Amino acid sequence: MDFKDSIYQLSNRVEKLKDSICTEEATKNAFIMPFINSLGYDVFNPLEVVPEMTCDIGTKKGEKVDYAIMKDGSPILLIECKHWTQNLTLNDNQLLRYFHVSKAKFGLLTNGIVYKFYTDLIEPNIMDKKPFLEIDITDIKDNQIEELKKFHKSYFDIDRILSSASELKYTGELKTLLAAEFSNPNPEFVKYFAKQVYDSIITAKLLEEFTDLTKRSIASYINDLISERLKSAMQTEDAEAKDITVISEEQQDSKIITTEEEIESYMVVKAILRSVTDVSRIVYRDAQTYFAILFDNNNRKPICRMYFNGNKKYIATFDENKKETKNEISSLDDIYNYSKELIDIISIYDKKQEE
Incomplete structure (x- = not known):
């Protein structure tokens, strides 16, 4: 199941179960833990997700944040949870205090339905009072899923998220202002x-x-x-x-059908290699038994092959001797697990070309 499908599945789950959720703890178990899991983190692995993480704040000792998502031993995302019927307000909220004393660059305030993501765009180490991204899981848009995907374990990159956070925050606020003006314009407007x-x-x-x-x-x-x-x-x-x-x-005539899934895999490979080569040099050729992605449109320079025609999916990578290694994948997101092999083969071809 790919990321988008998992989010839509969670959306349907929330709609079906919310009226039977009576406590904050039940909200965490039914909605928020599955959400964390959809981001690729194992909620039962303390190296990835720490529940009730202690955050000592000045003279206040033993205060806890509901969840902290970890990377390399440090928190990267602090999560504070509320019951799904509660409104999410940040005034004097614990998340503000946690953020100040933590190494985490992002904070998330959620009731399992609305997810508000915060960072420190205005003043370093002081969490902004307005979120840069706000999502209603029961009414989520495709563009929001793409922004949410940046928090997935496989794609998490602080600089990448921060580069879009400012734009997201201010375009969101401007859209709200424009909607208000369009429906009821003020005299100055x-x-x-x-x-x-x-x-x-x-x-x-x-x-x-x-x-x-x-x-x-x-x-x-x-x-x-x-x-x-x-x-x-x-x-x-x-x-x-x-x-x-x-x-x-x-x-x-040719008995070759290029599927949407194969095209999506090609786009993923281009996204991986964009930082190391001109993506115009990456092309695909479909065959009856596999979908090939080539460098410089050259059959002698295979980057990888996708085998999607059977019950199982495989990506085949190549080494410097053109030896093919097939690896089973469960979704297109798993292609990112082979980024090193894809980048390495491009380096090999470029090096040979220079020689």
Whole structure:
């Protein structure tokens, strides 16, 4: 099961069980522990997840944070939990105090349904009072899953998360402000646009008229955007349908069918190798029994092969002697476990080319 599927499965679980969850402890067991598990961490391994981790704060001794996710012996994510019916407020919250005395760079406040992720964008070592990422697990969007995936054990990278945290935080706040203005524009917002189209003084009466005009103009513009997008999408679908027909005919002749899963595996390999080579040099060729990913479009430079046609999935890697080693994988995420082998073979090809 890939990461997205596991999150959607958890979403369905929460919807079904929440009304029967009566305590905070039950919330942890039914919702939050499965969430941590979906991030790739073993909740029963104290080297990865420490429950009730003690955080001594000044004269306060023995205070505990509900969970601390660990890496190399240090906490990287502190998690404070509430009952699923509780509102999540950070005022005088323990998480603020824990963050200050911990090495962790991220804090998570959750009731098992809403997940609020915090860091220290404004002042170093002082947790921001506003989250940079907020997710409702029962109404999660694909783009949020991609951001959440950055916290997965296989992909966790502090710098990568921080690089997007600022943008996430401020775009989220701006979207909220825009939504409020679009539904009920304030006088300053209306005046800004009214002055662009009306040359005289904006009186109170005119301001009232322009408020209504602004609301209708925004609604009309959004409708026009949606119509254009739908029109463009329909045209794209028509073009793709024609392409698919041609491809299908070719595949019927060749008995080769390139699946969506194979294409996704190719994208994963490109993501792994992006830091060491120009991804335009990485191409794929499909065959009846395997899906090959090549360097420089050269059959003599195989990067790896995917065997997805049977009941089990395999990735085959290559060494400097072109010896193929097949490794069973349970999901596409497991491809990341072979990053070293993929990077090494690129280095070998580049070195031979220089020689």
